[in-house]
Amino acid sequence: MLIKLTKHNKARNYNAYKKPSCCSDFHQRLSHTHDALKEAPKLTTKNWYAWNPQFRGILSNWPAAMKHLNGTVAPGDKKYDHALNGKLCTILQSSALLAGNNNINYLFVQPTNSEPWKLHKLYCRLKKDLTKMEKITKLALLNKVGKICMFQADVCKLIADINKHWAKAESMGHSLP
Known part of the structure; x- marks a missing residue:
């Protein structure tokens, strides 16, 4: 009878959810994640698209962290x-550049x-603000390309394509300089 009761209690406790911070390897996983991000370049105003896949790749080894990042698990x-x-x-x-040129300190x-x-x-705020800045930079570059005066047919076609993209962006509600 005692053995049956012990097995029943172990089975019941085995199915209970244990938060990641209560697991024995919590600090080891945090340390591994932090060390892996030290190897990656710091996040700046100009490298979201290069930094983001590395960050997500490092966190992808820890399902609980990915659930928090993606918002799958919400407070409450x-x-x-x-x-x-x-x-x-x-x-x-700590994986962001907080001083110097292109720092993102103000976003925190x-x-x-x-x-x-x-x-x-x-994460969503960083993504929104840093991708918006990159789009603004691209638009400024496209604007400069549009002001180049050349008479070759290929360049005229390029400028027409750029103007078409500008018109599409304006129709989607993006304010352009």
């Missing part, structure tokens, strides 16, 4: 881990009494 859910979320936000901020600023960043919201 029993699988949401505040400790994991806070540590991953810190790791994300929050009002004084606001809640701490949630990883998913921070």
Whole structure:
């Protein structure tokens, strides 16, 4: 009878969810993630498309971290881990360039009494702001190309294509310089 009861309790406890921060390898996984991101270049205003796949690739080895990053697990859910979320936000901020040219320090600023960043919201804000900046840079470059005066048919065709893309962007609601 005692053996049956012990097996029943082990089976019941085996199915219970254990938050990542309560697992024995939590600090090891955090350290591995932080060390792997040290090898990657720092996130700047100009390298989102190069940095993002590396960041997601490093986190993809840890399913719980990916769920927090993608917003699959939301605050209030029993699988949401505040400790994991806070540590991953810190790791994300440490992988960004915070001083010098092209730094993104201003993107991490929050009002004084606001809640701490949630990883998913921070990631989405970085993605939105940094891809917007890159689009603005591309538009400025396209504008300069449009002002080049040449008489070759290929260049005229290129300028016509660029103007067509500008018109499409304006029709989609993007404000252009």
